[in-house]
Amino acid sequence: MNDLNCVVTNIIPVSPIMKIIRVKPIDWELPEYKAGQFVALALPGSAPKCESATEEFKEPDPDKLIKRAYSIASSSSQDYVEFYITLVHSGSLTPRIFALEIGDKIWMGKKAVGMFTLDQIDPELNVILIATGTGVAPYMSMLRSNALSRKGKVMVIHGAANSWDLGYSSELSLLETMFPNFSYHPTITRVEKEPAGWSGDTRFIDAIWQDDVVEKAWGFKPEPENTQIFLCGNPNMTNGMTEILETQGYKEHKKKDPGQIHIEKF
Numbered sequence: 001m002n003d004l005n006c007v008v009t010n011i012i013p014v015s016p017i018m019k020i021i022r023v024k025p026i027d028w029e030l031p032e033y034k035a036g037q038f039v040a041l042a043l044p045g046s047a048p049k050c051e052s053a054t055e056e057f058k059e060p061d062p063d064k065l066i067k068r069a070y071s072i073a074s075s076s077s078q079d080y081v082e083f084y085i086t087l088v089h090s091g092s093l094t095p096r097i098f099a100l101e102i103g104d105k106i107w108m109g110k111k112a113v114g115m116f117t118l119d120q121i122d123p124e125l126n127v128i129l130i131a132t133g134t135g136v137a138p139y140m141s142m143l144r145s146n147a148l149s150r151k152g153k154v155m156v157i158h159g160a161a162n163s164w165d166l167g168y169s170s171e172l173s174l175l176e177t178m179f180p181n182f183s184y185h186p187t188i189t190r191v192e193k194e195p196a197g198w199s200g201d202t203r204f205i206d207a208i209w210q211d212d213v214v215e216k217a218w219g220f221k222p223e224p225e226n227t228q229i230f231l232c233g234n235p236n237m238t239n240g241m242t243e244i245l246e247t248q249g250y251k252e253h254k255k256k257d258p259g260q261i262h263i264e265k266f
């Protein structure tokens, strides 16, 4: 199909329902984008679906592109774009993305958009990047771009169901050993399913926050005056954390009314 302007160059299965996928443009230049932004991906309704797909809410038009937004996980200096995607079994696009193989084609929007970026934030300030599931994708783009050259501290708190759902955990653990200003705190909530056990955190993100995990990692308490907080992923987490943070003096960031809480809901 002529509309499909990219080729899949790499697929890394993270878990049965999560994949890291890289795509490269076919005969066009990737535009500049900021780490943290997202683009649209699309496949036509006629594209085959993966085996574990369940019935769709509504059969799509076979000739029309099904478009959805995906955060970019790669650094803006690469000639490919990487995504970290969860399969929604009853969804329209993800079962089709999960049927793709290396060499297959996919459509990608040519313009990345979004305000969920670090570029407006004073490099002296600390940043806390909180995610559930594939919500860690925009943070990987930030860390792989220039987030770790900031003067302030950077921390990733990543929650998932199981340890194998913690995509990028090896890379994040490695970054923690390399950069003294960076900390990584993973947590899983279904520890009973871990075949080899799990010695890390098993609390929900709000409980971790209330237990001052950041203060324990940094040696000082993050305050609205010195820290910006990013929340990405499941709306239950982003809403719950926003409520807690607001009681602690943090305020949602708006273009015309700057605050310290930046939110991207998937």
Ligand SMILES: Cc1cc2nc3c(=O)[nH]c(=O)nc-3n(C[C@H](O)[C@H](O)[C@H](O)COP(=O)(O)OP(=O)(O)OC[C@H]3O[C@@H](n4cnc5c(N)ncnc54)[C@H](O)[C@@H]3O)c2cc1C
Pocket (backbone or CB within 6 Å): 038, 056, 057, 058, 068, 069, 070, 071, 072, 083, 084, 085, 086, 087, 088, 090, 091, 092, 093, 094, 095, 134, 135, 137, 264, 265, 266
């Ligand atoms: C800014 C942004 C960035 C994002 N980045 C990522 C990312 O990096 N990785 C990622 O995995 N996801 C990301 N998402 C989510 C992504 O855009 C899709 O929403 C997700 O992949 C599901 O798409 P789908 O087509 O498979 O499911 P959809 O077809 O959108 O369906 C989702 C669910 O809704 C149900 N449904 C569909 N239609 C109806 C209806 N009419 N009534 C009731 N229920 C219905 C379906 O059965 C299914 O359970 C992002 C979203 C946003 C907004």
